[in-house]
């Protein structure tokens with residue numbers, strides 16, 4: 474285990490939040506069948522709460538006395554963890570609250586973080602129930618790692634915290650369109666990708682970023698000014714209505730097929746978007762595909778992504794760079810932007826990484 478990683482005290486108590494609608498709608502059955510026994514064997518006590526609607530978990534973790542729990546465990550897809558992270562960051566005591574160890578059990582159709590944790594542990598790839606059991610054992614081991622979060626800001630002044638991804642274009646469209654195929658489980662992304670390929674389009678906009686290897690060393694803009702919202706200041710970001718800082722890289726291309734910033738290895742159970750990513754590498758892995766790529770080449774790219782080999786194929790339309798901050802300004806009047814696979818306000822958006830802000834049971 475990495476240096477300084479605390480273990481859970483024993484016996485420990487988890488609050489398990491389960492979304493009964495996630496995935497194929499079988500999360501509760503899966504929990505009873507595959508996880509309950511493992512937790513009992515390990516002597517872990519837990520309280521199970523079945524969410525009743527969207528934002529139920531978010532409101533609950535915003536209000537609850539966190540000292541009762543050694544960890545908050547999410548049995549769902551990535552969407553429910555997104556709620557929980559943001560609920561914690563909305564608290565007055567956010568700085569302490571976000572250090573509550575989080576755990577993930579894949580019960581949804583989009584289980585990117587669960588697949589990433591399994592991958593970081595160096596284990597052979599597995600999916601569905603096998604991935605669930607693997608994550609169950611990970612929870613029992615109780616090794617707590619640090620987890621980077623990205624702060625995402627939209628034009629209306631909204632701010633949210635993200636542990637997985639910011640996407641625009643092809644990937645964001647597949648994220649949202651494929652929700653109607655949730656009953657096929659994790660295969661919804663493959664199906665969604667094939668459907669989207671048939672109606673491939675170009676997304677116009679401006680992209681700029683702060684490279685992780687800034688030759689001028691660490692810098693801060695601090696122009697965001699005092700913020701009424703909670704959470705750490707976004708010291709790298711300029712206000713969204715003024716230009717990006719002069720030392721940022723502005724991408725000259727303005728026609729894209731997809732723009733994706735991902736901070737975990739996996740984008741879905743079987744899509745390894747950023748094989749080099751780690752829980753606390755302090756960077757976002759920015760991958761963008763320029764317009765002009767053929768359908769065949771794009772399909773080949775997604776097939777290679779199943780093995781995580783897509784970044785080494787030398788496709789001239791694909792760019793990959795590690796960044797600390799980025800800004801995206803779509804020109805297309807309508808479109809889709811997703812954060813951690815969830816739909817957010819469409820329009821200009823920017824983000825910066827906050828290294829090691831949260832805690833995650835992994836390893």
Ligand code: ADP
Pocket residue numbers: 492493494495496497523524525526527528529549550551552553554556580581582583584655815
């Ligand atoms: P999946 O991977 O299947 O999409 P998610 O965890 O991403 O599963 O959940 C999908 C959406 O459902 C998220 O937006 C989440 O906030 C929302 N949600 C959470 N609990 C419930 C519930 N009880 N009923 C309906 N939607 C819910």
Ligand code: MG
Pocket residue numbers: 550551552581582583814
């Ligand atoms: Mg989801």
